[in-house]
Amino acid sequence: MTTESETIRAAVRDRYAEAARAATDTSCCGPSGASPGLFGSTLYAPDDTDALPSAAVTASLGCGNPTMLADLKPGDVVLDLGSGGGIDVLLSARRVGAGGMAYGLDMTPEMLELAEKNQREAGVTNAKFLLGTIEDIPLPAATVDVVISNCVVNLSPDKDAVAGEAFRVLKPGGRLAISDIVLRRALSERTQELMGLWTGCIAGALVADSYGEKLRAAGFEDVSIEPTRVYEESDITALAAGMAVELPDDLDPDEIIAELAGTVMSAFVRGRKPE
Numbered sequence: 343m344t345t346e347s348e349t350i351r352a353a354v355r356d357r358y359a360e361a362a363r364a365a366t367d368t369s370c371c372g373p374s375g376a377s378p379g380l381f382g383s384t385l386y387a388p389d390d391t392d393a394l395p396s397a398a399v400t401a402s403l404g405c406g407n408p409t410m411l412a413d414l415k416p417g418d419v420v421l422d423l424g425s426g427g428g429i430d431v432l433l434s435a436r437r438v439g440a441g442g443m444a445y446g447l448d449m450t451p452e453m454l455e456l457a458e459k460n461q462r463e464a465g466v467t468n469a470k471f472l473l474g475t476i477e478d479i480p481l482p483a484a485t486v487d488v489v490i491s492n493c494v495v496n497l498s499p500d501k502d503a504v505a506g507e508a509f510r511v512l513k514p515g516g517r518l519a520i521s522d523i524v525l526r527r528a529l530s531e532r533t534q535e536l537m538g539l540w541t542g543c544i545a546g547a548l549v550a551d552s553y554g555e556k557l558r559a560a561g562f563e564d565v566s567i568e569p570t571r572v573y574e575e576s577d578i579t580a581l582a583a584g585m586a587v588e589l590p591d592d593l594d595p596d597e598i599i600a601e602l603a604g605t606v607m608s609a610f611v612r613g614r615k616p617e
Contacts, residue, residue: 347499350540351475354497355450357541358426362452365427405493405543405608406521406570409433413519417441418487421511423476423504423520424448424494428457428469434490435469445486446471447479477503479511486511491520495611496547497540505560509615518557518613523547524567526605532593533601542581544606553611562613570610575603 409430414420414437422430425446435444446469448454457471474480476491477500489508498504508518523543539545548556550567557565573581578599 350497350499350537350546351449353537353541358450359452362427362450362456365456405523406610408490408492408519408521408610409437411519411521411610411612412488412490412517414438414442414488419443419445419485420488420490421445421447421479421481421486423479423489423491423508424497425457425471426450426453426492426494428460428471430490430492431457431469431471432461432464432466435466438468440468442468444469445481447474447476449473449475477507479507481511483510484513484516486516487513488517488519491522493522493543493608495520496523496543498546501548501553501556502559505556505562509560509562512615514615515617516615518562518611518615520611521570522553522609522611524553524569524607524609524611525549526572526607529605530601533598536598544602547606550609557611557613561615563616564612564614566610566612568610568612570608572604572607573602575599578602578606 407430408422412420412434414434416437416439418438419442420431420434420438422434422445425431425448428446431444431446435442438444446457448457448471451473454471454473461469461471472480476494476498489512495501495504512518525547526549528549529545533539534545536545554565554567582595582599
């Protein structure tokens with residue numbers, strides 16, 4: 343019997359496999375559907391992306407730029423949870439230099455294949471992409487200086503496991519620095535059940551207070567959640583236009599938009615593993 347977590351994970355995998363294929367589409371119309379509305383590659387400065395393959399930029403489905411948030415230093419070992427097409431891994435590898443290492447972890451084989459292709463085209467040698475889930479990271483304990491992520495934790499059906507695994511792989515004193523979608527208040531149960539909003543990074547997002555509680559329960563200190571953008575009605579309407587969300591006949595799209603407006607925000611989430 344398929345569990346709810348397995349259903350969510352399968353839907354997320356299918357959606358991002360399609361995004362990976364769209365990012366490499368060389369048809370007359372170019373990549374389509376790879377960047378969902380407000381979330382995507384426009385969050386990076388041209389100086390950061392000019393040297394990267396176009397597919398790495400096109401496949402960016404994040405809601406922030408964690409490589410800037412993380413304050414990476416030469417020699418750091420970095421892990422990107424849900425690395426997608428690899429943009430944050432490749433930028434991290436550049437920042438940590440030859441003495442450092444950047445790992446990318448993703449559960450979607452199509453994204454992993456795209457990321458490795460982008461790595462080869464970029465000529466980056468201090469990066470490695472891993473197949474697996476962010477709830478069960480295939481790295482030893484205490485091996486990473488910085489854990490980053492870009493609009494992925496919200497997609498997990500088990501946030502407690504994600505927080506625990508991030509804490510486990512960090513070295514003492516290591517840092518968590520992620521961009522994510524966070525809620526200002528809880529969504530209705532019916533809205534949370536809309537799979538299109540799950541795979542669109544909204545329905546699975548945590549309320550800010552709950553997010554902080556989960557990180558502290560995992561052992562993190564100095565936890566902070568800094569809003570960077572609150573999405574209002576016009577933003578949500580634009581975002582919905584790029585999503586394929588099937589609504590029950592008795593559910594009014596305008597009611598969903600009204601519920602999400604002013605509720606959904608992008609945020610920087612930080613934490614530190616004690617020394």
